[in-house]
Amino acid sequence: xxxxxxxxxxxxxxxxxxxxxxxxxxxxxxxxxxxxxxxxxxxxxxxxxxxxxxxxxxxxxxxxxxxxxxxxxxxxxxxxxxxxxxxxxxxxxxxxxxxxxxxxxxxxxxx
Amino acid sequence: xxxxxxxxxxxxxxxxxxxxxxxxxxxxxxxxxxxxxxxxxxxxxxxxxxxxxxxxxxxxxxxxxxxxxxxxxxxxxxxxxxxxxxxxxxxxxxxxxxxxxxxxxxxxxxxxxxxx
Numbered sequence: 404x405x406x407x408x409x410x411x412x413x414x415x416x417x418x419x420x421x422x423x424x425x426x427x428x429x430x431x432x433x434x435x436x437x438x439x440x441x442x443x444x445x446x447x448x449x450x451x452x453x454x455x456x457x458x459x460x461x462x463x464x465x466x467x468x469x470x471x472x473x474x475x476x477x478x479x480x481x482x483x484x485x486x487x488x489x490x491x492x493x494x495x496x497x498x499x500x501x502x503x504x505x506x507x508x509x510x511x512x513x514x
Numbered sequence: 515x516x517x518x519x520x521x522x523x524x525x526x527x528x529x530x531x532x533x534x535x536x537x538x539x540x541x542x543x544x545x546x547x548x549x550x551x552x553x554x555x556x557x558x559x560x561x562x563x564x565x566x567x568x569x570x571x572x573x574x575x576x577x578x579x580x581x582x583x584x585x586x587x588x589x590x591x592x593x594x595x596x597x598x599x600x601x602x603x604x605x606x607x608x609x610x611x612x613x614x615x616x617x618x619x620x621x622x623x624x625x626x627x628x629x630x
Binding site for chain 1: 518545547549556557558559562569570572602604606617618619620621622623624626
């Protein structure tokens with residue numbers, strides 16, 4: 404699976420949009436971009452995933468660049484409960500069944 | 515639909531003992547994966563089970579084992595516990611587990627194991 408690079412930490416003001424970047428410059432054509440988050444000592448929570456088109460669900464939006472080498476997770480109106488570690492994972496659609504987690508981005512939403 | 519459940523949530527053991535952790539997947543999910551999370555190593559894949567068969571295994575010693583039952587519930591066992599086995603053990607289930615990009619894994623709350 405392609406390696407991802409995320410900033411170790413970010414702050415965001417409550418009520419503002421949180422934009423979390425992820426670089427995956429070695430991504431291949433059949434690899435999906437997944438986002439999970441983990442609130443302290445809880446199990447990771449699935450947020451969203453995509454292949455090449457932008458995706459939106461009730462939690463967030465995922466913007467993938469046209470060359471697919473980077474993506475941005477957008478939380479449109481961050482709340483204090485969105486404070487968590489956010490993981491960007493690139494996952495092969497074929498044989499790789501496990502998720503390979505990096506260090507993620509610690510997002511802190513400030514009041 | 516109920517989420518992934520794991521029992522027990524907390525466990526304290528001493529070195530040399532063994533431990534069994536349990537995971538009940540989301541109803542209808544047939545694949546169960548286990549992960550270990552430690553402050554030093556982060557989240558690491560242990561193994562994955564599908565239809566009672568281990569299909570994939572991470573880089574862990576043989577002291578770590580697991581199994582899956584016909585109802586897709588899974589257990590993992592750690593024998594001869596070491597201090598370094600103290601970790602959050604996470605179970606994740608997915609519908610089919612074929613590795614398709616759309617086969618999303620959903621995690622349980624984890625079991626916090628402390629080895630003294």
